Amino acid sequence: MDVALELFVERGAAATPVTTIEAAAGLSPGSGSFYRHFKDKEALLAAVVEREVTRVGKDPDAQVENTDGAGEQRLATQLRSDLDYLGELRSLIMILLWERNRAPELAEWVRKTSADRGIELGVEALRLAGPSAAVEEDEVAAATVMQSAMIGYFLAAEYFGASPADVDPDRFTAALARLLTNRDA
Amino acid sequence: MDVALELFVERGAAATPVTTIEAAAGLSPGSGSFYRHFKDKEALLAAVVEREVTRVGKDPDAQVENTDGAGEQRLATQLRSDLDYLGELRSLIMILLWERNRAPELAEWVRKTSADRGIELGVEALRLAGPSAAVEEDEVAAATVMQSAMIGYFLAAEYFGASPADVDPDRFTAALARLLTNRDA
DNA sequence: GTCTATATCTCGATAGAC
DNA sequence: GTCTATCGAGATATAGAC
Structure with a gap:
C-alpha cells in the first residue's frame, strides 16, 4: 500500500499497472501475487484512499x-x-x-x-x-x-x-x- | 481534432483510445483510418494543444x-x-x-x-x-x-x-x- | 480516404505447483 | 504467500483491397 500510494499520487491509478505495483513491492512482476492481497486494483485504490482519509482524520x-x-x-x-x-x-x-x-x-x-x-x-x-x-x-x-x-x-x-x-x-x-x-x- | 479536444479534456489523452476518437469523428472504430491523418495519438495531442495555444494567443x-x-x-x-x-x-x-x-x-x-x-x-x-x-x-x-x-x-x-x-x-x-x-x- | 483484417503488445486476472 | 504459465480483453498500429 505504501508503494501503491506513491505510484497513484505520481501517475494516477489508471496509469499504474499491477505489474509495476508488484515490482515496487518486491514481488515478481506479472506473477499475479498481488491478487493474494487485494481482489483487484480497484480494491487497492479504495484501501489506500481510506487509509489516507483515516490518517489525516485527526x-x-x-x-x-x-x-x-x-x-x-x-x-x-x-x-x-x-x-x-x-x-x-x-x-x-x-x-x-x-x-x-x-x-x-x-x-x-x-x-x-x-x-x-x-x-x-x-x-x-x-x-x-x-x-x-x-x-x-x-x-x-x-x-x-x-x-x-x-x-x-x-x-x-x-x-x-x-x-x-x-x-x-x-x-x-x-x-x-x-x-x-x-x-x- | 474537435472531438479529440473534448475527449482529451474530459478523460485525458491516455484514457482515450484511438478507436473512441475514430468513432466520435464518424469513422469506423478500429478501422485505423485515424492513422491516415495523424502519425499516432501523440501527434494528434500535440496538434490539438498547439491549435489551442494559437487560438487563445490573442x-x-x-x-x-x-x-x-x-x-x-x-x-x-x-x-x-x-x-x-x-x-x-x-x-x-x-x-x-x-x-x-x-x-x-x-x-x-x-x-x-x-x-x-x-x-x-x-x-x-x-x-x-x-x-x-x-x-x-x-x-x-x-x-x-x-x-x-x-x-x-x-x-x-x-x-x-x-x-x-x-x-x-x-x-x-x-x-x-x-x-x-x-x-x- | 475509408474500409476489413490482423499482427503485436500490454494489461488484468486466474490456475495450479511449490 | 510466491512463483510460472497462461488466457482473454482491449489497445496500438500496419497491410492491402476498394
Whole structure:
C-alpha cells in the first residue's frame, strides 16, 4: 500500500499497472501475487484512499483555536498551519485529482466535508482576527477568496514544483493575512 | 481534432483510445483510418494543444488597459475579465492537468509564459487600481495572492462543477478587488 | 480516404505447483 | 504467500483491397 500510494499520487491509478505495483513491492512482476492481497486494483485504490482519509482524520478543526497572538498575526499563524495541513492532504488531493472523473459523488463528498466546512471555519477565523471593512462587507466571499488563494497557491506550487513567483509559504500567508485584517483592530 | 479536444479534456489523452476518437469523428472504430491523418495519438495531442495555444494567443495583455473606471471598480472589472479569460483557457488547462507528469518542461514553459508574466501584469494592475497599504507592503506577494485566488477559484469551480460556497464569479471578483484596493485612493 | 483484417503488445486476472 | 504459465480483453498500429 505504501508503494501503491506513491505510484497513484505520481501517475494516477489508471496509469499504474499491477505489474509495476508488484515490482515496487518486491514481488515478481506479472506473477499475479498481488491478487493474494487485494481482489483487484480497484480494491487497492479504495484501501489506500481510506487509509489516507483515516490518517489525516485527526480533525483539522482542532487547529483553529490553538494559535496564539491576535489580529493579523493570529490569522497569519493560522493560515501557515493550514498550508501545512494541505501538505498532509497532498497524497489525497493528488489522487482525487487523477480520479476526478471516475467519481462525481466523491467530488460532492469532498465539497461537503472539506470545502464548505472550510468556508465556515474561515468565516470564524476572520472574525477572530479582526476583519477589515472590506471583509465585513461580505464575509463568505472573503472566506472564499481566502480558501481559493490557499488551494490555488498549494496547487500551483505542486504543479510547478516550486513556490509561485518565488513567494515562499511564510511570505504568502503573511501577505494573505495582511489583506484580510484590519490593522487598527 | 474537435472531438479529440473534448475527449482529451474530459478523460485525458491516455484514457482515450484511438478507436473512441475514430468513432466520435464518424469513422469506423478500429478501422485505423485515424492513422491516415495523424502519425499516432501523440501527434494528434500535440496538434490539438498547439491549435489551442494559437487560438487563445490573442494576447491577454491587450485586456489589461482597456477597462474603464478607476480604483476598486477598475480592478474588479479587470479580474472579472481575467476569470473569463481563464474560461477560454479551460481546455488547455485541463489537458495540461492530465499531462502534468509526462511533460515537466511543459510545466516550466507554462510557468514562464503565463504564471510569472501574470504576476508582472498583476503588480501593474494593482498599482493602477490604487493599492491598499497592505498591498504596498509587498506588491509581489499581493499579486501572488491575487493570482492564486483566481486560479484556485477557477479550479475549484471546475472540480465541483459549481461555484465554491455558492459565491458566483461577480461576487468573488468584487470581494477580491475590495480586499486589494484602498477605498480612499 | 475509408474500409476489413490482423499482427503485436500490454494489461488484468486466474490456475495450479511449490 | 510466491512463483510460472497462461488466457482473454482491449489497445496500438500496419497491410492491402476498394
